[in-house]
Amino acid sequence: MAKVLMKGNEAMALAAIKGGCDAFFGYPITPQNELPEYLSYHMEQYGRVFVQAESEVAAINMVYGAAGSGARVLTSSSSPGIALKQEGISYMVGSELPGVIINVMRGGPGLGGIQPSQADYNQITRTGGNGDMKVLSFAPENLQETVNIVKESFALADYYRNPVMIAVDGLLGQMMEPVDMDQPVETREVPPKDWAATGEAAKRGKRNTIVSLHLDPYKLEEHNLNLQAKYTKMIENEQRYELINMDSEPEIVLVAYGSMARIARSAIDALKDEGIEVGMIRPISLFPYPQKAFDALSEKTKTLLTLEMSLGQMLQDVRLASNGKHRIEFFGRTGGVVPETDEIVSKVKAIMKEAV
Amino acid sequence: MNTKTIYQPNTGLTDRDFTYCPGCTHGIIHKLIGEVLVEKGLIDQAIGVASVGCSVLSYEFFNCDMQQAAHGRAPAVATGIKRVRPESAVFTYQGDGDLASIGLAEVVHAAHRGENMTVIFVNNAIYGMTGGQMAPTTLIDQKTTTSPIGRKKVGAGEPIRVSEMLAAVPGATYLERVSVHDPKHIRKAKKAIEKAFDVQMSKQGFSMIEFISTCPINWGMNPNDSLNWAVENMIPYYPLGVYKDATKEGGDE
Numbered sequence: 001m002a003k004v005l006m007k008g009n010e011a012m013a014l015a016a017i018k019g020g021c022d023a024f025f026g027y028p029i030t031p032q033n034e035l036p037e038y039l040s041y042h043m044e045q046y047g048r049v050f051v052q053a054e055s056e057v058a059a060i061n062m063v064y065g066a067a068g069s070g071a072r073v074l075t076s077s078s079s080p081g082i083a084l085k086q087e088g089i090s091y092m093v094g095s096e097l098p099g100v101i102i103n104v105m106r107g108g109p110g111l112g113g114i115q116p117s118q119a120d121y122n123q124i125t126r127t128g129g130n131g132d133m134k135v136l137s138f139a140p141e142n143l144q145e146t147v148n149i150v151k152e153s154f155a156l157a158d159y160y161r162n163p164v165m166i167a168v169d170g171l172l173g174q175m176m177e178p179v180d181m182d183q184p185v186e187t188r189e190v191p192p193k194d195w196a197a198t199g200e201a202a203k204r205g206k207r208n209t210i211v212s213l214h215l216d217p218y219k220l221e222e223h224n225l226n227l228q229a230k231y232t233k234m235i236e237n238e239q240r241y242e243l244i245n246m247d248s249e250p251e252i253v254l255v256a257y258g259s260m261a262r263i264a265r266s267a268i269d270a271l272k273d274e275g276i277e278v279g280m281i282r283p284i285s286l287f288p289y290p291q292k293a294f295d296a297l298s299e300k301t302k303t304l305l306t307l308e309m310s311l312g313q314m315l316q317d318v319r320l321a322s323n324g325k326h327r328i329e330f331f332g333r334t335g336g337v338v339p340e341t342d343e344i345v346s347k348v349k350a351i352m353k354e355a356v
Numbered sequence: 357m358n359t360k361t362i363y364q365p366n367t368g369l370t371d372r373d374f375t376y377c378p379g380c381t382h383g384i385i386h387k388l389i390g391e392v393l394v395e396k397g398l399i400d401q402a403i404g405v406a407s408v409g410c411s412v413l414s415y416e417f418f419n420c421d422m423q424q425a426a427h428g429r430a431p432a433v434a435t436g437i438k439r440v441r442p443e444s445a446v447f448t449y450q451g452d453g454d455l456a457s458i459g460l461a462e463v464v465h466a467a468h469r470g471e472n473m474t475v476i477f478v479n480n481a482i483y484g485m486t487g488g489q490m491a492p493t494t495l496i497d498q499k500t501t502t503s504p505i506g507r508k509k510v511g512a513g514e515p516i517r518v519s520e521m522l523a524a525v526p527g528a529t530y531l532e533r534v535s536v537h538d539p540k541h542i543r544k545a546k547k548a549i550e551k552a553f554d555v556q557m558s559k560q561g562f563s564m565i566e567f568i569s570t571c572p573i574n575w576g577m578n579p580n581d582s583l584n585w586a587v588e589n590m591i592p593y594y595p596l597g598v599y600k601d602a603t604k605e606g607g608d609e
């Protein structure tokens with residue numbers, strides 16, 4: 001199919017429709033508003049559900065209800081709104097309900113700002129919800145990748161019976177880029193949702209209950225061990241990443257995701273023009289973190305430079321992934337400040353100088 | 357031989373023993389809902405939403421599909437369910453801490469949107485499950501563990517009357533407050549539940565039945581005294597009756 005020029009938030013909305021989203025529940029917040037705005041009109045056209053909820057808290061609980069009755073459901077928000085949704089996300093994990101959450105990140109803490117940020121890394125990967133919970137999460141770099149992941153995510157959520165979060169920053173949400181909305185994406189064999197509370201107890205021959213409550217500690221522990229087994233399966237099967245300019249087995253390797261990776265690409269090119277080769281690991285999945293990419297690093301790689309639009313959140317995962325094998329450096333801007341290519345170039349040169 | 361059936365087990369409820377304290381009226385309210393769902397032929401298309409409170413385990417008691425909601429969020433959960441399953445009979449079962457305190461926004465907005473669902477609101481003027489703390493519905497001078505000298509207007513405010521409040525919400529269709537302190541009122545309460553589900557199944561919108569209920573354990577009374585206390589103290593402040601009937605038959609609007 002031909003490419004169309006679309007704004008990030010609208011492209012994600014259309015991708016959700018194409019991914020089979022039955023229902024959307026959300027609450028306005030910048031910089032994701034074009035997404036619900038688009039769906040408010042188009043979901044109805046497809047005979048699907050759109051509700052503007054009274055709050056993010058209500059929205060995620062509507063998601064919880066609709067997912068519990070077997071629908072493919074989406075909500076979208078931005079950082080402070082995601083914080084409010086955490087209780088509901090924890091209930092979804094606990095009740096093993098699928099659902100897709102799009103987070104168009106902005107700066108914090110508190111009301112923070114509305115400019116692009118990656119400061120939700122901990123909120124996404126460590127999660128703000130209670131309990132031993134994990135959310136399968138992806139942080140795409142461009143609109144095509146974003147669209148494909150959104151389309152794929154509904155089946156992925158169903159497959160694991162777990163929420164999936166797609167985190168982009170305000171840059172991706174607001175930018176326009178040509179995308180092919182109909183690129184084929186990976187599908188999953190998903191068994192029928194015979195667990196769902198659909199209001200068809202007689203037809204099914206038994207009644208279904210959707211709960212996260214287990215008053216017996218041994219039962220709750222067993223439930224948690226089952227959830228852990230699922231997370232382990234995600235760690236085995238869902239690590240996604242891209243390696244950039246790694247053929248030369250560079251001594252310095254950048255680690256960056258999302259919009260920061262775009263800027264890092266320009267830095268790699270600028271350095272190449274000066275005869276300096278640096279590579280990059282670009283995590284696409286945040287949980288599971290792409291450990292495999294770090295395990296496969298050449299002996300020649302000595303330094304990992306973590307780049308973030310936040311102040312050292314992914315840095316902790318880079319340290320864990322390196323497990324002491326590399327010198328770990330960090331450069332980040334935050335609060336909605338988008339770094340310039342030059343800043344990364346200078347940081348790389350400073351590291352090279354120190355190394356000598 | 358002629359046999360006449362005078363009582364049958366309530367197939368709207370499961371065989372699971374109730375977890376409610378002796379004399380607590382949660383049990384009577386459950387029984388009425390179960391009966392109505394069966395008698396109206398709705399039990400096999402019903403989806404109930406259990407809330408957080410003493411009735412949290414109601415998902416084990418109602419003999420239909422059930423989903424358990426976070427504290428106060430049942431009307432939002434029910435909204436999600438009903439929007440994707442419009443043919444089902446959706447109800448929430450919520451206490452007064454759940455509905456009138458932490459979940460006030462959710463119930464007001466579900467009513468406001470005219471969600472086609474039925475809310476069962478059990479008002480016992482106290483937080484039962486957590487051990488008898490003050491609720492928004494606790495009466496003036498009523499003693500609870502967090503109002504040990506009795507609730508005072510200054511600082512705690514006056515008790516919230518939810519049915520009266522929702523009557524002012526344009527989207528609400530049917531609101532009635534009932535009591536289950538004697539057989540006559542129990543029969544009346546059952547009629548109210550029937551009406552609420554009729555409103556929902558005829559797609560006329562949001563219905564809520566508020567029950568004056570007891571909490572013998574945390575009120576520190578025996579079951580009989582509790583019923584009397586409810587009649588003497590709660591009903592005067594929370595008068596029984598229909599607060600809104602905007603159905604085709606009622607024609608409030």
Ligand SMILES: Cc1ncc(C[n+]2csc(CCOP(=O)(O)OP(=O)(O)O)c2C)c(N)n1
Pocket residue numbers: 408409410411427450451452453454455478480482483484485486491
């Ligand atoms: C978010 C959250 N806050 C607090 C609680 C603790 N909690 C459990 S039940 C309850 C009060 C329930 O009271 P009510 O709704 O009046 O129902 P009752 O137990 O009286 O039937 C509270 C505060 C909780 N489970 N979740």
Ligand code: SF4
Pocket residue numbers: 375376377379380381382410480484485570571572573574
């Ligand atoms: S604590 Fe009160 S409301 Fe809860 S079951 Fe016991 S008597 Fe009923």
